[in-house]
Amino acid sequence: MSKKIIGILTMAYGTxxxxxxxxxxYTHIRRGRPPEKQQLDDLIARYEAIGGLxxxxxxxxxxxxxxxxxLAQMEPDVEYRVYIGMKHWHPxxxxxxxxxxxxxxxxxxxxxxxxHYSSMSVGTYIEYAxxxxxxxxxxxxxxxxxxxxxxPNFIASTATRVRAALDEIPEAQRAETPxxxxxxxxxxxxxxxxxxxxxxxxxxxxxxxxxxxxxxxFTGWQSAGRTxxxxxxxxxxxVIKEQAQQGVKSLVIxxxxxxxxxxxxxxxxxxxxxxLANELGIQLVRAASPNDEFDxxxxxxxxxxxxxxxx
Numbered sequence: 001m002s003k004k005i006i007g008i009l010t011m012a013y014g015t016x017x018x019x020x021x022x023x024x025x026y027t028h029i030r031r032g033r034p035p036e037k038q039q040l041d042d043l044i045a046r047y048e049a050i051g052g053l054x055x056x057x058x059x060x061x062x063x064x065x066x067x068x069x070x071l072a073q074m075e076p077d078v079e080y081r082v083y084i085g086m087k088h089w090h091p092x093x094x095x096x097x098x099x100x101x102x103x104x105x106x107x108x109x110x111x112x113x114x115x116h117y118s119s120m121s122v123g124t125y126i127e128y129a130x131x132x133x134x135x136x137x138x139x140x141x142x143x144x145x146x147x148x149x150x151x152p153n154f155i156a157s158t159a160t161r162v163r164a165a166l167d168e169i170p171e172a173q174r175a176e177t178p179x180x181x182x183x184x185x186x187x188x189x190x191x192x193x194x195x196x197x198x199x200x201x202x203x204x205x206x207x208x209x210x211x212x213x214x215x216x217x218f219t220g221w222q223s224a225g226r227t228x229x230x231x232x233x234x235x236x237x238x239v240i241k242e243q244a245q246q247g248v249k250s251l252v253i254x255x256x257x258x259x260x261x262x263x264x265x266x267x268x269x270x271x272x273x274x275x276l277a278n279e280l281g282i283q284l285v286r287a288a289s290p291n292d293e294f295d296x297x298x299x300x301x302x303x304x305x306x307x308x309x310x311x
Contacts, residue, residue: 007105014086153299183257
């Protein structure tokens with residue numbers, strides 16, 4: 001008897017795979033408007049600072065393979081076929097959905113490689129997938145994991161990495177060291193829209209801090225877009241300056257809104273934030289990214305299986 005087949009559409013931001021792809025990639029992010037030369041030069045400089053290009057696509061590929069293996073282990077009686085679709089580069093979400101339909105997938109679950117929901121982030125990925133599904137006439141049935149920010153394995157695996165970061169702080173000042181949980185900033189108007197994003201960030205941060213028994217924690221924001229409108233704050237650079245003024249000598253940053261090492265982590269935290277911290281006399285330790293860590297992938301797999309069971 002053949003196994004039931006369920007397609008899994010995993011969705012990520014995407015990143016260029018060669019230097020000559022950076023400009024068209026940036027143009028896609030800007031909805032078809034080419035970047036000005038200074039903007040492009042700034043982005044290229046950031047990629048050069050982390051080694052030339054982002055490892056995001058490579059890591060996402062490992063996450064996809066790991067997720068497929070984890071699903072097979074957790075529920076061997078079903079065949080899960082895992083696909084990847086990118087928002088801003090190949091394979092685009094549209095291309096992934098087209099491939100799923102061509103492969104005869106009729107039932108599918110979609111999930112974004114981001115634990116917290118916002119209509120401006122996860123919501124747009126789902127919109128892209130639904131437009132593609134309508135365009136190609138399938139998969140006939142596709143539901144989506146809206147968020148998985150309180151999935152127990154996500155909380156536990158993140159707590160383990162935060163504890164490891166705190167262990168790098170001298171024991172005498174460890175308990176007093178602030179832990180800052182950060183996520184990608186979004187336009188501040190989402191707070192007037194009733195968007196759950198800020199609340200979910202706070203909820204999962206609190207759960208992680210409670211899991212390790214660390215009382216000195218708060219949330220912050222990073223990687224805000226360069227637009228005139230206000231974005232969610234405080235920005236992590238402002239947080240570092242404020243902590244320095246208060247005499248703080250050590251700080252842990254956990255960028256748990258991101259699930260892999262890429263530009264917003266490797267540059268915005270590891271280079272920009274650490275440089276500022278060093279100038280202000282603060283020891284800054286960044287909690288490791290989950291990447292394709294087993295416990296983290298088990299969190300994603302569990303969220304997928306729970307969604308599939310709802311159908």
